[in-house]
Amino acid sequence: MTIPSPAEIQAIMRSGVPLAGEWEVEVLAAEGGVALLRLPAKPNLLRPGNTISGPALMGLADVAMWAALLSTTNGRDDSVTSTMTVNFLRPAGSGPVLAQARIVKRGKRMLFGEILIRPEGSDDLSVHITTTWAVIAPQRGR
Template identity: 70%
Template sequence: MPDLQEMQAIIHRGVPLAAAWGVELLAAEGGTALLRLPFRKELLRPGNTISGPALMGLADVAMWAALLSLTEGRDESVTSSMNVNFLRPAGAVPVLAEARLIKRGKRMVYGEILLRAEGSEELCAHITTHWAVITPSR
């Protein structure tokens, strides 16, 4: 199993936008992952809060990290649906994403991602997602 630094490199190669945004992998194990999106002025929307597209991108990468934690860093599965409920503005601060797989089948994966502003216990978004399982070529 790759360590966190190796796993973060896999994520940054697989999703170059995550690298451009500076997304950090803080933990990944057993179908769960914790990621951090650092504050970046270019991710703000009017109202001085992190934009919805940035939050959705973070959530998507977090779920992939949770999948990678079960597949030794090799997973080519893709998002097939995402349901996002924005609960409150994140603000102009770093955002944490906690992802967990709820059901992992042969063809589909279902998971949940909780987003919160760093330093806050209140959720800024609740996301559920389905992924289509694609087995990596060997």
């Protein structure tokens, strides 16, 4: 199995989730079920208080988990997000931020993951996310 490069995963991600391209999300690393993504500072992602909005952070987390998954499936995947539990621990600031995603457990039908989001250049965790993804079975005859 060929492991796609971070640039290839970024292209897949931006094609599948065009909003990731609009936000200029970068895949810095992705291999073996772990991915590191960067969301640059963007004024249109800020909420009052000059910090990145919750929806932007949740979107980053979701595509980070997908990048981690793509790193284990030769860049092909038919899984979908089933649940996401988000714990906002402290403001992430005005950006940029890093999201590190990892697959915790992968079964035949479900995948469990964890995402940690921090301001770039800081060890202070801003957001802790756990997620479950459902593996979509291919339709018969396809």
